[in-house]
Amino acid sequence: MHIVICIKQVPDSAQIRVHPVTNTIMRQGVPTIINPYDLFALEEALQLRDRHGGEVTVLTMGPPMAEDALRKALTYGADRAVLLTDRHFAGSDTLATSFALSRAIAKIGEAFGTPDIVFTGKQTIDGDTAQVGPGIAKRLDLLQLTYVAKIVSVDINGREITVERRSEGGTQTLMSKLPCLITMLEGTNEIRRGSLDDALRAARSQIVKWNAADAGIEDLTKCGLRGSPTVVKRVFAPPERAEKAEQIDTAEKTPRDLAEELIAGIFLRQPALESELAFDGE
Amino acid sequence: MLSTNRESPPPAAGRAAMKKELPDQFKDHRHVWVFMELERDQVHPVSFELLGEGRKLADKLGVQLAGVVLGPPGEATWFAIAEAFAYGADLAYLVEAPLLADYRNEPFTKALTDLVTNYKPEILLLGATTLGRDLAGSVATTLLTGLTADCTELDVDADGSLAATRPTFGGSLLCTIYTLNCRPQMATVRPRVMAMPPRGNNKIGRVIQHKVSMIEEEIVTKVLGFLSDGQSATANLAYADVVVAGGLGLGAVENVKLMKKLARTIGADYGCSRPLVQKGWMPADRQIGQTGKTIRPKLYIAAGISGAIQHRVGVEGADLILAINTDPNAPIFDFAHLGVVTDAIRLLPSLTELFTHRLSPHSRDKLAN
Numbered sequence A: 001m002h003i004v005i006c007i008k009q010v011p012d013s014a015q016i017r018v019h020p021v022t023n024t025i026m027r028q029g030v031p032t033i034i035n036p037y038d039l040f041a042l043e044e045a046l047q048l049r050d051r052h053g054g055e056v057t058v059l060t061m062g063p064p065m066a067e068d069a070l071r072k073a074l075t076y077g078a079d080r081a082v083l084l085t086d087r088h089f090a091g092s093d094t095l096a097t098s099f100a101l102s103r104a105i106a107k108i109g110e111a112f113g114t115p116d117i118v119f120t121g122k123q124t125i126d127g128d129t130a131q132v133g134p135g136i137a138k139r140l141d142l143l144q145l146t147y148v149a150k151i152v153s154v155d156i157n158g159r160e161i162t163v164e165r166r167s168e169g170g171t172q173t174l175m176s177k178l179p180c181l182i183t184m185l186e187g188t189n190e191i192r193r194g195s196l197d198d199a200l201r202a203a204r205s206q207i208v209k210w211n212a213a214d215a216g217i218e219d220l221t222k223c224g225l226r227g228s229p230t231v232v233k234r235v236f237a238p239p240e241r242a243e244k245a246e247q248i249d250t251a252e253k254t255p256r257d258l259a260e261e262l263i264a265g266i267f268l269r270q271p272a273l274e275s276e277l278a279f280d281g282e
Numbered sequence B: 001m002l003s004t005n006r007e008s009p010p011p012a013a014g015r016a017a018m019k020k021e022l023p024d025q026f027k028d029h030r031h032v033w034v035f036m037e038l039e040r041d042q043v044h045p046v047s048f049e050l051l052g053e054g055r056k057l058a059d060k061l062g063v064q065l066a067g068v069v070l071g072p073p074g075e076a077t078w079f080a081i082a083e084a085f086a087y088g089a090d091l092a093y094l095v096e097a098p099l100l101a102d103y104r105n106e107p108f109t110k111a112l113t114d115l116v117t118n119y120k121p122e123i124l125l126l127g128a129t130t131l132g133r134d135l136a137g138s139v140a141t142t143l144l145t146g147l148t149a150d151c152t153e154l155d156v157d158a159d160g161s162l163a164a165t166r167p168t169f170g171g172s173l174l175c176t177i178y179t180l181n182c183r184p185q186m187a188t189v190r191p192r193v194m195a196m197p198p199r200g201n202n203k204i205g206r207v208i209q210h211k212v213s214m215i216e217e218e219i220v221t222k223v224l225g226f227l228s229d230g231q232s233a234t235a236n237l238a239y240a241d242v243v244v245a246g247g248l249g250l251g252a253v254e255n256v257k258l259m260k261k262l263a264r265t266i267g268a269d270y271g272c273s274r275p276l277v278q279k280g281w282m283p284a285d286r287q288i289g290q291t292g293k294t295i296r297p298k299l300y301i302a303a304g305i306s307g308a309i310q311h312r313v314g315v316e317g318a319d320l321i322l323a324i325n326t327d328p329n330a331p332i333f334d335f336a337h338l339g340v341v342t343d344a345i346r347l348l349p350s351l352t353e354l355f356t357h358r359l360s361p362h363s364r365d366k367l368a369n
């Protein structure tokens, strides 16, 4: 089977700093990582390949430096990496991103075999939209299975797949057909450490680099800023809360004293709570 | 890599794309629509929150507010419509079909895109739930229109355009996004980000029924089963009135019990910061924050939580935030209302004990006498 997985190189948002004056992200020195959710998807893809045979192709759209993320994915055991990079993609919103990625996936299909499954993570940690996966599915007319927590079974010959998918308040078991697009939730599988062989192979591997034309994209108006119906008008820092928390003085007080003051403080600010809090002691 | 996966910083103002040049085909798009999320006969409360916001937008634009209900024939859909009216809708669109019984992407996308193409809304709002995000992405791509995810603020500017503000880079920044040249302007909003509007009474409105042009045989995906989270409070964390949460400051997995015990004592739900999930001390659906739940309780007690921006964005809507942290410079004190710089592991048992004392029927009786 052939699995294509889309990954994204993102700044490690835990370490992001915002410039106090210009309100822009200070990227210098901020390490980049593979979007964490994509790693769960990658692991799932690799397990399916290990079980059923076939190949895993990783795809990313981004600046030339996104090659690092692809090489990392190869060290985990992916078989092939494609970097879609072109200045025409700059400023893409989710609609334009899903267009470019879907064209590249179609091209990957022509070059290396039609994918049976396309994976993405459930969302990225910088954009956080969870829209690119569904966008790609729609553009490629693939069945879409989002928020998948577990792949229960894949029947390659019967072209059938069964998954467990999170929904509000429960878990749905769905049966669908291949080919399909899956967006993967976190935390289902332990992410592997690649083998030494994979690391050596990754270091030697050629990464396939495509620009818009290579990916078969003729209509550049569907890409980048021009292909993006959404427009960012303003970027700003969240407003500061005017006053800091009122501090309870802790000097020479026992935990009991503090607890008493804290409770008094709560009911002083929210008198109605006292009758609402349900007492459920033994 | 802004909000919508931008690869470069947003363009300077004044670019052609920033101007509103609405093509003629979109000029007759009117009204604000709210997708009423109905799953397993329950209307998701986020739909009411959206009706509250939708009402404000519709009033500013001087247009009508509609609730959109997709579901199987039966009482539940009509109940959802009545609720839409009670929460402020002027009219409702209804697509009833057996194939809309359980949520599946294919028939829901078809039904909603058909409705949009036929009745042309100007703004379409959905909850940023698993269902809403799944559906919104497909509908926006089918219609080739803009979609802004997880908005925290919606407004209409002087031009009558929807200004959708959302956090980006994990909440470090906010950005305001427009969809100038396509319709509808679509946005999703997470549960509990907008306040619940008051429920009116007995308001009624027009119901426009539409048919879905699809039959069950055309739908490839089948639902084999559904396992509800049931009575476990997990699903309700977002709607709990009181929440107690613990962070890494609890130090060890045993101490999580201290936090849970306090929660049980005061009838609160409990949650945690992300590292506790990563350590396996708590299940993922207890996580509060950017990649977890957004909560909006009357009281939030955070024990040993630093208050990183990704946590903050999930709790900021709480009426009263109380922080217990050993570090006087912890960022949580920047947005908490009441703080105490002390060891949570020592304070939690005392809090539990004194709350027990204060809230027990016995001591209440004593107070009354």
Ligand SMILES: Cc1cc2nc3c(=O)[nH]c(=O)nc-3n(C[C@H](O)[C@H](O)[C@H](O)COP(=O)(O)OP(=O)(O)OC[C@H]3O[C@@H](n4cnc5c(N)ncnc54)[C@H](O)[C@@H]3O)c2cc1C
Binding pocket: A012, A013, A014, A125, B170, B246, B247, B248, B249, B250, B251, B272, B273, B274, B275, B276, B287, B288, B289, B290, B291, B292, B293, B303, B304, B305, B306, B307, B308, B309, B310, B311, B314, B324, B325, B326, B327, B330, B342, B343, B344, B345
């Ligand atoms: C993409 C991304 C998404 C994220 N999403 C979320 C999210 O949804 N939710 C979330 O919570 N985090 C999220 N995070 C993680 C977030 O950045 C922080 O790392 C996390 O919130 C910190 O958790 P903490 O405060 O429990 O731990 P720490 O930052 O380690 O803080 C522990 C705190 O406890 C205090 N402390 C220590 N001992 C005691 C004691 N005995 N008594 C009282 N206080 C004590 C310390 O002073 C400190 O302030 C995300 C991060 C990333 C990169």
